Amino acid sequence: MDIDFTADERAFREDVRGWLRDNLPSEFAERISQGKRLSKEHQVQWMRTLNRQGWLAPGWPVEFGGTGWNDVQKHIFDEECFAAGAPKVVSFGLKMVAPVIIKFGTAEQKARFLPRILTCDDWWCQGYSEPGAGSDLSSLKTRAVREGDHYVVNGQKTWTTYAHYADWMFCLVRTDPDARQQRGISFLLLDMKTPGITVRPIITLDGEHEVNEVFFDNVRVPVANLVGEENQGWTCAKYLLTHERTSIGGIAHNKALLSRLKRMSSEERRDGRPLIDDPLFRAQVAEVEMQLMAAEMSSLRTLSAVRDGGVPGAESSFLKIKGTEIRQAITWLISKAVGPYALPFIEDELGYGSEALLYTDYSSAATYQYLDARKASIYGGANEIQKNIIAKMILEL
Amino acid sequence: MDFQLTEEQLMLQDTAARLVRDTYGFEQREAFSQSEPGFSRAFMQQLGDLGLCAVPFAEAYGGFGGSGVENMLVMTELGRGLCLEPYLHSVIFAGGLISQLGTEAQKERLLAQLGSASLQMAVAVDEPQSHYQLHDVQTTAVAVTGGWKLSGRKSVVIGGQSAGLILVSARTGHGTRDEQGISLFLVDPQHNGVRRRTFATMDGRKACELYLDEVFVKCDAVLGSVGQALPALRYQQGRCIAAQCAEAVGSMEAACALTLDYLKTRQQFGQPIGKFQVLQHRMVDMRMELDQATSMTLLAACVADQEDSHERSRLLAAAKFIVSRASRFVADQGIQLHGGIGLTWEYMLSHHAKHLLMVARQFGDDDHHLQAYAKLMQVA
Ligand SMILES: Cc1cc2nc3c(=O)[nH]c(=O)nc-3n(C[C@H](O)[C@H](O)[C@H](O)COP(=O)(O)OP(=O)(O)OC[C@H]3O[C@@H](n4cnc5c(N)ncnc54)[C@H](O)[C@@H]3O)c2cc1C
Numbered sequence: 001m002d003i004d005f006t007a008d009e010r011a012f013r014e015d016v017r018g019w020l021r022d023n024l025p026s027e028f029a030e031r032i033s034q035g036k037r038l039s040k041e042h043q044v045q046w047m048r049t050l051n052r053q054g055w056l057a058p059g060w061p062v063e064f065g066g067t068g069w070n071d072v073q074k075h076i077f078d079e080e081c082f083a084a085g086a087p088k089v090v091s092f093g094l095k096m097v098a099p100v101i102i103k104f105g106t107a108e109q110k111a112r113f114l115p116r117i118l119t120c121d122d123w124w125c126q127g128y129s130e131p132g133a134g135s136d137l138s139s140l141k142t143r144a145v146r147e148g149d150h151y152v153v154n155g156q157k158t159w160t161t162y163a164h165y166a167d168w169m170f171c172l173v174r175t176d177p178d179a180r181q182q183r184g185i186s187f188l189l190l191d192m193k194t195p196g197i198t199v200r201p202i203i204t205l206d207g208e209h210e211v212n213e214v215f216f217d218n219v220r221v222p223v224a225n226l227v228g229e230e231n232q233g234w235t236c237a238k239y240l241l242t243h244e245r246t247s248i249g250g251i252a253h254n255k256a257l258l259s260r261l262k263r264m265s266s267e268e269r270r271d272g273r274p275l276i277d278d279p280l281f282r283a284q285v286a287e288v289e290m291q292l293m294a295a296e297m298s299s300l301r302t303l304s305a306v307r308d309g310g311v312p313g314a315e316s317s318f319l320k321i322k323g324t325e326i327r328q329a330i331t332w333l334i335s336k337a338v339g340p341y342a343l344p345f346i347e348d349e350l351g352y353g354s355e356a357l358l359y360t361d362y363s364s365a366a367t368y369q370y371l372d373a374r375k376a377s378i379y380g381g382a383n384e385i386q387k388n389i390i391a392k393m394i395l396e397l
Numbered sequence: 398m399d400f401q402l403t404e405e406q407l408m409l410q411d412t413a414a415r416l417v418r419d420t421y422g423f424e425q426r427e428a429f430s431q432s433e434p435g436f437s438r439a440f441m442q443q444l445g446d447l448g449l450c451a452v453p454f455a456e457a458y459g460g461f462g463g464s465g466v467e468n469m470l471v472m473t474e475l476g477r478g479l480c481l482e483p484y485l486h487s488v489i490f491a492g493g494l495i496s497q498l499g500t501e502a503q504k505e506r507l508l509a510q511l512g513s514a515s516l517q518m519a520v521a522v523d524e525p526q527s528h529y530q531l532h533d534v535q536t537t538a539v540a541v542t543g544g545w546k547l548s549g550r551k552s553v554v555i556g557g558q559s560a561g562l563i564l565v566s567a568r569t570g571h572g573t574r575d576e577q578g579i580s581l582f583l584v585d586p587q588h589n590g591v592r593r594r595t596f597a598t599m600d601g602r603k604a605c606e607l608y609l610d611e612v613f614v615k616c617d618a619v620l621g622s623v624g625q626a627l628p629a630l631r632y633q634q635g636r637c638i639a640a641q642c643a644e645a646v647g648s649m650e651a652a653c654a655l656t657l658d659y660l661k662t663r664q665q666f667g668q669p670i671g672k673f674q675v676l677q678h679r680m681v682d683m684r685m686e687l688d689q690a691t692s693m694t695l696l697a698a699c700v701a702d703q704e705d706s707h708e709r710s711r712l713l714a715a716a717k718f719i720v721s722r723a724s725r726f727v728a729d730q731g732i733q734l735h736g737g738i739g740l741t742w743e744y745m746l747s748h749h750a751k752h753l754l755m756v757a758r759q760f761g762d763d764d765h766h767l768q769a770y771a772k773l774m775q776v777a
Contacts, residue, residue: 129737132664134665134736134737135665135666135736136665136666136667139665139666139667158737159737202741202743203741203742203743204740204741204742204747205740205741205742205747205748205750205751207742211737268528269526269528270528270530271528271530271533271574272526272533272573272574275528278764280764280767280768281764284764328729332725335754335758336757336762336764339523339527339528339529339758339762340523340529340552340553340758340759341525341552341553342599342755342758343553343555343598343599343600343604343755343758343759344553344596344597344598344599344604345596345597345598345599346596346597358594358596358606359525359552367599367754367755370754371751374729374732374733374740375740377733378732378733378736378737378739378740379737382733382736383733384673384675384676384733387675
C-alpha cells in the first residue's frame with residue numbers, strides 16, 4: 001500500500017507543468033478558468049499546439065502517435081492541464097472514433113483518418129442518438145441499405161454535438177432490420193459534405209449552440225467507410241463506451257472548479273468578511289471537497305487496477321455518477337457565491353464581447369456553468385442508466 | 398383553521414389564470430422577453446385595467462384591500478405562465494414600501510399610478526458587497542440645499558431598466574452595516590447622474606445595474622423618515638418572499654405537470670419511461686417537494702401582512718428556505734427525467750427550470766434564510 005506518487009511520477013508532473021507554463025496562451029487559460037466559451041478556431045489552435053509536442057493523443061498506441069504514458073501519467077497530465085486552465089481536448093475524433101478505427105479499422109482507414117485527427121484537419125461528431133433512441137440506443141432506426149459499393153442512408157440523428165463544425169461523423173445505422181436489436185447495427189463513417197445531409201441547430205437552455213439534429217436523405221456512403229463487419233457495429237459502439245476511462249470521473253475538471261470556487265468565495269463578501277469565512281458556506285465547500293477526495297481515491301484505485309492489467313468494468317459507472325454529482329454541487333456553490341450576480345445572462349461576456357464586465361471575471365459564467373453541468377448527468381449514459389449497469393453487472397440484481 | 402377560498406378570491410384566481418392563459422404562449426413569451434422592456438407592456442396594462450395591479454392596496458387609495466392570500470393567488474398564476482412583468486417588484490415591493498412609509502400625498506399619487514399600471518417601479522437594494530443583507534448599504538445620500546445627493550451602485554435591479562421611478566436605499570448616517578441611518582429615495586432614472594446598464598437575466602427577464610453619480614433629488618423624494626427605512630425594507634421584503642414563494646409554486650406545478658406527462662408518453666425499451674420505478678419515485682419526490690412548498694406558501698401568505706414580529710420573520714424565513722430548496726429539486730429533476738429534451742430552449746420546461754433555480758438568488762438564498770431561521774428559532 002502506498003498512496004503517494006513515485007519520484008518519476010512527480011518529475012513527470014513537473015515536466016508537464018513547465019511545458020504548460022511556456023505554451024498555454026494566457027488568453028485561453030483565462031477564458032477557461034472563468035468558464036467561458038471557446039471558439040472552434042481556438043480549440044483547434046490549442047490541439048495543434050499539443051500535437052506539435054506529441055501530447056495530443058495520450059490514449060493512442062505509440063505507433064499511431066500516442067505518448068506511451070501509463071494511466072497514472074495520463075491522469076497527472078489531465079490534472080495539470082485542467083489546473084493550468086488548458087482547453088479541453090475535443091473527444092469525438094481523438095478519444096472516440098480513433099480507438100475504434102485503431103482496434104477494428106482496416107489499414108487504409110487507419111492511414112486515411114488517424115493522421116488527420118492528429119493534425120485537426122478533420123473535426124468529428126458522434127451520430128448515435130436518435131429521437132426515439134436515447135437511453136435505449138439499440139432501438140435506433142436510421143437505415144443503411146447496400147447498393148453496390150455504397151450504403152444508402154436514410155433517417156435522423158439528434159443531440160449531435162458539433163455536427164455544425166464537423167467534417168466527418170461516426171454513425172450507428174441499422175443494416176439488418178430483421179435481426180434482434182443489437183445485431184443488425186453497423187458502424188459507418190460519413191463525410192458530412194455528402195449530398196443529402198442536413199444539419200439543424202438545437203439551442204440549449206444556456207443559449208448555446210452545440211448540439212444539432214442531423215437528417216439523412218438518400219445519403220450515399222462508400223462501403224469502404226464501414227468499420228468492422230457489417231451488422232457488428234454494436235461491438236464497436238460498446239468498445240468505444242468503455243474505452244475512455246481515465247477522465248471519466250472528471251476528477252481533474254472538478255479540482256479546477258473547486259479551486260475557482262475557493263478563489264471567488266475568498267473575494268466575495270458577506271457581512272464585510274470573505275464569504276469563505278461564513279461558517280455555513282465554508283462547511284458546504286468543505287463537504288464537497290471531502291467528496292471529491294473520496295472520488296479521486298476511487299478513481300486512482302481504478303486506474304491502478306487497470307495499470308496492473310485489470311479492466312475497468314462497471315466501476316467506471318461509479319466514477320461517472322460521482323463525478324457528475326460533485327460537478328453539479330461545486331457549480332451550484334459557484335452560482336451561490338456570487339449572490340444576485342448569478343442572475344445576469346450576458347452572452348457577450350460568455351463569448352468574445354468587448355464590453356466592460358458587469359461585475360467580475362468569475363461571475364459572468366456562474367450560473368451558465370451550473371446549467372452546463374446539468375447536461376453531464378444525461379449524456380454519455382444518463383446516471384439512472386449507470387445505476388442500472390451497476391445493479392446488473394456488479395450487484396448481479 | 399379554514400383553507401377555503403372565498404367567492405371573491407376564487408374569482409380573482411380565475412381572472413388571473415384566464416388572463417395568463419390567453420396571453421402567454423411559448424412564442425409570445427419569447428417575443429416579450431426579447432422586446433425592449435423585456436416584458437409585455439400591453440399585458441401589464443391589462444393587469445392594471447382589470448384591477449389586478451391594485452389588489453394589495455388599501456381601498457382608500459383605489460385598491461382592493463387584498464392581503465397575502467390575494468397576492469398569492471395572483472402570483473401563482475403569473476408563475477404558472479412564467480410571466481415576465483415586474484409585478485412583484487413594482488406592485489408588491491415598491492407599492493408596499495409606499496403604502497407603509499409614504500406621506501398622504503405620495504400614497505395618493507403613486508399608488509393610483511401603480512394600481513392603474515400607468516407607472517412601473519423598481520426597488521434597488523442589493524449592492525456588490527451586500528450579499529442579500531439589506532443593512533449593508535454603501536450608497537450614500539448627502540444632505541444639500543433643497544435636497545440630497547446620491548452616489549453609489551445598486552446591483553441587479555429587476556425591472557429597473559424600464560421603471561419610471563426607482564426606490565433606492567442609501568446611507569444617510571451611521572457607519573457601514575449599521576442598522577440605523579438607511580433611507581429610501583424615489584429616484585427618477587432620467588435625472589442627471591443616473592446611469593443604467595441593462596441586461597437579460599437567466600430567467601428571461603431584464604434588469605439593470607444602477608449607477609448613481611451625485612444625483613440630486615429634492616426633499617420630497619425621501620420615502621419615510623430619514624435614517625429609519627430598514628425595518629420597512631425588511632418587512633416589505635417579507636411580503637415579497639411570500640409572493641415569490643407563490644410564483645415558484647405556480648412554476649413548480651407547471652414543471653411537474655410537464656414532467657408527469659412526459660413520463661407517460663416517452664417510450665424507451667418498449668415502454669413508457671414512467672414504468673421505471675426509479676423514475677416513479679423521483680416523480681413522487683418532486684410532487685412531495687411541491688406539496689411541502691405549497692404548504693409553506695400558504696403559511697407565508699397568511700402571515701405576510703401581519704404586524705411585524707420575530708414570529709412572522711421566522712415563518713417567512715422558513716417558507717423561503719423550503720421553497721428555494723424545493724424549487725431547485727424540481728428544476729434539476731424535471732430536466733433529468735426529460736433527458737436531452739429537458740435541456741432545450743424550445744421547450745417550456747427548461748425555462749421553468751431556470752426560473753426555479755433563480756428563486757434563491759433574490760430576497761436571500763437558502764443559506765441566508767437558514768441562518769436567519771436559526772437565530773430566531775425557539776430552543777426551549
Ligand atoms: C448536451 C448533450 C450532448 C449530447 N451529445 C451527443 C452526441 O454528440 N452524439 C450522440 O449520439 N448523442 C449525444 N447526446 C445524447 C445523449 O446521449 C442522450 O441524451 C442520452 O443518451 C439520453 O437519452 P434521451 O435524451 O433520449 O433521454 P431518455 O432516454 O428518453 O431518458 C429520459 C429519462 O429516462 C431515464 N431512463 C431511460 N431509460 C431508463 C431505464 N431503463 N431505467 C431508468 N431510467 C431510465 C433516463 O435516465 C432519463 O432520466 C447528447 C446529449 C446532451 C444532453
